[in-house]
Every structure is written in C-alpha cells, then in structure tokens.
Amino acid sequence: MNLVIATIIDIFLGAIIAVGWSILFNSPRKVVWIAALLGGLGHSIRYLLAEGFGAHLVLATLAGTITIGLLGIIFSRKADVPPVVFTMPACITMIPGMYAYHSMIGFIRIAETGLQNPDPFLMAKTTHYFVTTIALLFTLSIGITLGSLLFRKKTPRKIELNLKD
Numbered sequence: 001m002n003l004v005i006a007t008i009i010d011i012f013l014g015a016i017i018a019v020g021w022s023i024l025f026n027s028p029r030k031v032v033w034i035a036a037l038l039g040g041l042g043h044s045i046r047y048l049l050a051e052g053f054g055a056h057l058v059l060a061t062l063a064g065t066i067t068i069g070l071l072g073i074i075f076s077r078k079a080d081v082p083p084v085v086f087t088m089p090a091c092i093t094m095i096p097g098m099y100a101y102h103s104m105i106g107f108i109r110i111a112e113t114g115l116q117n118p119d120p121f122l123m124a125k126t127t128h129y130f131v132t133t134i135a136l137l138f139t140l141s142i143g144i145t146l147g148s149l150l151f152r153k154k155t156p157r158k159i160e161l162n163l164k165d
Contacts, residue, residue, distance in 0.1 A: 003048075003051070003052050006047070006051070007044050007047060007048055007052075010040075010043055010044045010047040011040035011041070011043070011044045012040065013040075013043075014039045014040040014041075014042065014043030014044060014090075014093045015036035015037065015039050015040035016036075017039060017043075017092065017093045018035040018036050018038065018039025018040070018086075018089045018090045018092070018093060019032055019035065019036045019039075019089075020089075021035070021088070021089035021092045022035040022036075022085075022086065022089040024089075025085075025088065025089060027085050027086065027089065028081065028085070030079065031075075031079050031081055031085055031086055032086075034075045034079060034086045035085070035086035035089040035090050038067075038068045038071055038072060038075070038086055038087065038090035039068075039089060039090035039091075039092075039093050041067060041068070041071070042064040042065060042067050042068040042090055042091065042093070042094065043064060043093045043094060044064075045060070045063055045064040045067055046060045046061050046063065046064035046094060047060075048060075049063055049064075057132070057136070058132070058135045058136060058139055061094050061136055061139045061140065061143075062139040062142065062143055064094060064143070065091055065094065065139055065140050065142070065143020065144060066142075066143045066146055066147075067143075068087050068090045068091055068143060068144070069083075069087055069143045069144045069145065069146050069147035069148070070146070070147040070150075071147075072084075072086060072087035072090070072144075072147055073147040073148065073150075073151045083147065083148065084144075087144050087147075088144070091140050091143065091144055094136070094140060095136075095137075095140070096132065096133045096136035096137065099129050099132045099133040099136065100129075100133045102125075102126075102129040103126055103129035103130040103133055106122060106125060106126025106129060106130075107126060107130075109122055109126075110122060110123065110126060
C-alpha cells in the first residue's frame with residue numbers, strides 16, 4: 001500500500017514540476033495540462049519501475065521518457081502544437097541533477113588532491129556518478145526523439161528541392 005501512495009504523490013509532484021516548466025517556457029495555456037499529465041505519468045513510470053520492481057534507473061528512465069515521447073506525438077496532433085511544447089517540460093522532471101552534482105564534486109576533489117596519489121574509492125565513485133549522468137541524459141534524448149522519428153509525417157524522400165536560378 002505504501003508503494004501506491006508513494007506513486008500517487010510522485011504523479012502529483014511530477015505534474016507540478018511539468019506545469020512549472022511549461023509556464024517558464026511560455027507554453028500555450030491550453031496545453032499546460034498535457035505537460036502535467038505527461039510529466040506525472042512519465043515520472044511515475046520511472047518511479048514504479050525503479051522502486052517497485054527494482055529496475056535499473058537508466059532503464060526505468062528510458063521507459064518513462066519513451067512513454068512521454070510517444071504520447072507527446074499523439075497529443076501534439078490533437079492539440080495542433082509541436083510535441084516539444086509538452087514533452088520537454090514533462091521530461092525535465094527526470095534530469096539527473098543529483099548525479100551530475102555528485103560527479104562535479106568528485107571531479108573537484110580529484111583536482112584538489114591531484115592525480116599523483118588518487119583515492120581509488122573517490123575515483124570509482126566519481127566515475128560511477130559521471131557515467132550514470134551521461135546515460136540518463138542519453139535516455140532522455142532518446143525517449144523524447146523516438147516518437148518523432150517513428151511517426152514523422154514527411155520523410156526526406158518526399159521533400160523536393162527547388163533549385164531554379
């Protein structure tokens with residue numbers, strides 16, 4: 001039962017963050033609720049997979065962002081706006097800020113101590129945080145763009161160049 005309550009709270013908080021970023025990005029008011037829906041849904045999928053089912057955070061984030069990207073294409077066609085209007089604010093809820101912070105602090109500590117006598121634990125921990133940050137950022141970009149790549153309305157073959165002089 002605690003997982004259900006935690007997931008409901010996660011949906012609510014993800015929606016609030018997405019609304020805030022939608023307002024910051026000056027999104028049209030008529031689509032802010034879509035960003036809230038996608039932000040809450042995507043972050044709750046990530047939370048459920050990572051916390052409820054024990055999936056790795058990178059895979060859970062990928063599942064959440066793919067959901068946001070695919071649903072963003074559907075909603076963009078119904079609302080007649082580009083999908084980035086609500087997929088970007090929805091995915092911002094999953095930016096790996098804590099991992100990036102810890103990797104930067106680790107790099108600073110490594111630079112302070114010097115590379116002549118490095119602390120192996122600090123090097124391993126910093127590398128772990130850095131690689132996790134990069135992997136999470138890649139999953140965010142993959143998830144957002146996957147829907148656009150799969151469901152494009154025009155392909156490069158249909159575009160004709162007009163090269164008249």
